[in-house]
Amino acid sequence: MTRTADCDRRDCRGCAADGTGFCHVTGRPLAGRDGPGGLTESPPTAGTKRRIAADRLFTARPAGDGLLDLPFVETPSPEDLVVEDWQAAPGGRVCGWQGCTQVVGRSYAGQPALITGYCSRCAHPFDFTPQLAPGDVVGEQYRVVGCLANGGLGWVYLAQDTQLEDHLVALKGLIHTGDRVALHLAGEERRYLTLLDHPGIVRIINYVTHPSRGAGEEDGRTGYIVMEFVDGMSLSQVRDRIARREGPFGEPRVLEYVLAYGCRILDALDYLHRESLVYCDLKPNNVMHHAGRVKLIDLGAVRRLGEPGGTVLGARGFMAPEVVDHGAGGLSVRSDLFSVGMTLRALSDEAGPRVPGLGSESYERAVARATAEDPRSRFASARDMAEQLRGVLREVRALRTEREHPEPSTLFAPTAALLDASLGRVPPLERWLSGERRPVLDVGLPAPERVPHDLPVPHPDPEDPGAALLAQPTTSGPRRLIQQLYASGRESVEIPLRQCRAHIELGELQSARERLTAAQAALGTAAAYDWRVPWHEGLLHLAHRDTTAAEGDFDRVYGSLPGEYAPKLALGYCAEHRGDTAAAERYYQAVWQRNRSQGSAAFGLARLRLAAGDRTGAVDLLSGVPEVSRHYDAARTACVRILAGRLPGGDAGALPDLSHLTEALTRLPRLYLDEGHRTGPARDRLEAELLDVALDWIRAVTTPAAERNDGLFGTDDEEFTIRSRLEHKLRGLARQARTPAGLGTLVDLANRVRPKTRF
Structure with missing residues (x-):
């Protein structure tokens, strides 16, 4: 043997x-093998042929369209769930x-x-035989219907409340009442449950006793917790349906359901944690999907935070490594979050990669942070983790449906700055003074040292001593702001970080480095786990034009904050700068599809389209920036410039065709320029740029006007019309010149394009 x-x-x-x-x-x-510190493996629920057959009676209807909506689970008659062959x-x-x-x-x-x-x-x-039989009346009130299942501590029975119109309840007793550990845990569960009131946590109704079936019990009676009856499927059963691609759980939306489970579980855990309790035994068996909701059941392992010693009940595969190693000494909020991550992974491993773009990676990064070996690398709270999961959920939903699902960030402030060097701006007068006759359209990729000013700005941590000071509006420039913050004399992490950004704005990179070092010193050992440090490291590396190092920094931030826009914008820029268009596309799309007001993502995607020679694709993207966006006017200006611009290619650049030029002329009068005035210097410069390209276009056209659908302006002599209008605009630009030399250059250009007289 x-x-x-x-x-x-x-x-x-x-x-x-x-x-x-x-x-x-x-x-x-x-x-046998003992776990450390009284660690006890949480046993699985008993499987029975009857229960397996009953599982097939559950049906799931499609979910609604809400972000956290889940399939609606319809349950069979509760009596059908009773276990007969336990x-x-x-x-x-x-x-x-x-x-x-x-x-x-x-x-x-x-x-x-x-x-x-x-x-x-x-x-x-x-x-382990059940102590109650169908028909038994417990506590002179609850008539037993039968066994439902045996959990980690005892059998669970379905019963009717005879004093409340036979309302169904669940009775939970002990398998073996001589089990002192189980007695203690059952008492703890009763004590905690009576204090809890949350829709995502099973509700305790009563506590009763009944004569024990076996001999040798301490008082001859067994205690039973009376709980609400939660009818539905455990997440273990849901996992099986995901594996079988059954019903709604076989849809492309399945990862969104997994994320919704996570958000709902974390909401319940956040409630527990605020009550100074830890759940300890989170696993798919202990989460019930009933109707369209989620509820934590079987709170027998719940413990008070910081409670020393005692038995820790949990499933080893879902238990944080520090709990496995140290028992009760390893319990914390973050050990619960580890279990959430493992529970989500158990579900998503069956789903397979069915998410376009960056969605799957963002999800994997969220789970990876939750299940990090080092507790300090995990999310700090259930609320923090839920916020990032919601961001990932919105991203996944938007990438799947191609419909935006925006939500303001609580960590980064939106910025009026735009990740664009020139496309969204009316060309300056220097465009005509440079001496370049046919300039190719600048696609607008900002220089690395400019990018720190264009990225979103972190909100100050509201718990930081300097947060109130930093929240005050100020008109001070960066130099004065630095001085004012020094004068505050407050011990803070956020103040040196703000000074770091101000020094970067001034180009004082050594001083910026010193302020970042001061912030790290204030953080102490937590600096190695705080996303603000690599974010500012990335800004500094960009200011030094080291985009490779910056990309590594922003990747760390993405790992910490997988549901945020900001690190994806930064990573998109870094990938675009090094020529990795596929990676840049994934990052920009993740932001753009989720929130069309994020103009920086739209401009990044437009640049990628222009690099591929796709003028129409770039215009279509920028046309999608909504009017509510602060980047709306810049996007409309960029559309006109792209439609009428010379794209890279050939000796003089690729000229637009007639349809593009016509569209540009149609859009031009609708632009908001010169503070809304119908005429003005900005509008004159933009129209001059358009006419300059139109002149090259008409000179390159060989098709007779009669065959060109009346050309650009619908006149008999298109070139004469274009030259006349361009001459007029250039003479107007001459009045904007600040120097005699500039004025002379513009007058010479006007004379050069002036049409020949017809007489």
Whole structure:
């Protein structure tokens, strides 16, 4: 015989462990393995043929269109969920006798788990048979219908409240009432549950006792928690449906459901954490999807934060490594968040990659941060994690539907600056004074040192001592602002970070580095885990024109904040700058599809289209910037310039065709220029640029006017008309010149394009 995983005794020369707790070759108890600090494996719910059959009775209708909407789970009659051929769970249960943490009653070699037997360590008998039978009345009020399942601590029964019109409730008792650990945990669950009131957490109704079936109980009675009956599917059952691609769980939207589960679970955990409680045992079995909602059930492992010692109940595959290593000493808010991440991963691993663009990567980064080995690398709170998951959810939804799903960021302020060097601006007068006769349209990629001014700006941490000062509006320039912040004398992280950005604005990069170092010193050991540090490192590297280093910094920020716009804009720029158009496209699209008011993403995508010679594609993108966006006017200006511009290619650039020039002339009068006036210097410069290109176009055209649908202006002599209008505009530009030399240059240009007289 071969040694089995259940027997690790050195004196055993081969045994047949059969799940009774004893080797039937040597007759000796099988050795067990203890977890640290009273760590106890949370057993799975018992599987039964009846329950498996009942699972098939659940149906799921399609979800609504809301962001957090889930498929609507329709349940069968509650009586159909009653287990008639109950069995013990194949994973066994904790012995619990006088604190023994050995797992007993495991299934073996494909045989059902044992209902009765002996503990391999303490040799105490165990008995997992249900203590209540259909028809029993518990607490003189609750009539038992039957068993629903056996959870980590005891059987759960369906019952009717005879004093409330037979309202259905769930009774939870102990499998073995001599189990002191279980008794303690049941008491803790009752105490915590009576204090909790949240729609995402199972509600306790009452606590009653009933005569015990077996002998030897301490007082001859067993306690039962009376809870609301939550009808629905556990997330373990949902996971199976995802794997089978069944119903709504087989739709392309399935990852959005997984993210919605995460947001709803985190909402419930945030409530617990604010009550100084940790859940400890989050796993798919302990989350119920009922109707269109989610509810945490089986709170038997809930503990108060900082509570020393005691048994920690949890599923090892979903338990944070510090809890596995240190038991109760490793419990924290972040250990709960680890379990959330593992629960989401259990669901999404079955879904497979069915998300376009950057959505899958953003999701994976969110889960990776939640499940980081080092607790300090994880999200700081359930609220922080939920905020990032919502951002990822909006991104995934927008990429799938190509409809925007915006939400203001709580971490970054929107900026009036635009990630564009020239496309959205009316050309300056120097465009005609440079001496270049046929300038090619500048696609507008900003220089790296300019980009720190164009990216979103972090909001000050509201908990920072300097936050109130930084929130005050100011008209001071960067130099004066730096001085004022020094004068405040406050111990702060946000103040040196703001000074760092001001020094970058002034080009004082050594001083900027010093202020960032001061912020890191104020953060102490937390600096290695704070996203603000790599964000400002990235800004500094851009200011030094080191886009490679900056890209690494912004990638770290993306890993910390996968639901935010800002790091994706920064990464899009870095990828575009190094010529990786595919990566730049993914980053910009993730921002643009989610929020069409993000003009920087639209301009980035437009530049990529122009680099590929797609004039129409660039215009279509920029035309999608909505009027509510602060970048709307710049986008409309860019459209006219792109339609009428010379694109890179050939000796003099690729000229637009007639349809593009006509569209540009149509759009030009509708632009908001010169403070809304119908005429003015900006409008004159833009029209002069358009006419300059139109003149080259008409000279390159060989088709007779009669065959060109009346040409650009619908006149008999198109070239004469264009030259006349361009001459007039250039003479108007001459009046904008600041020097005699500039005036002379513009007058010479006007004379050069002046049409020949017809007489």
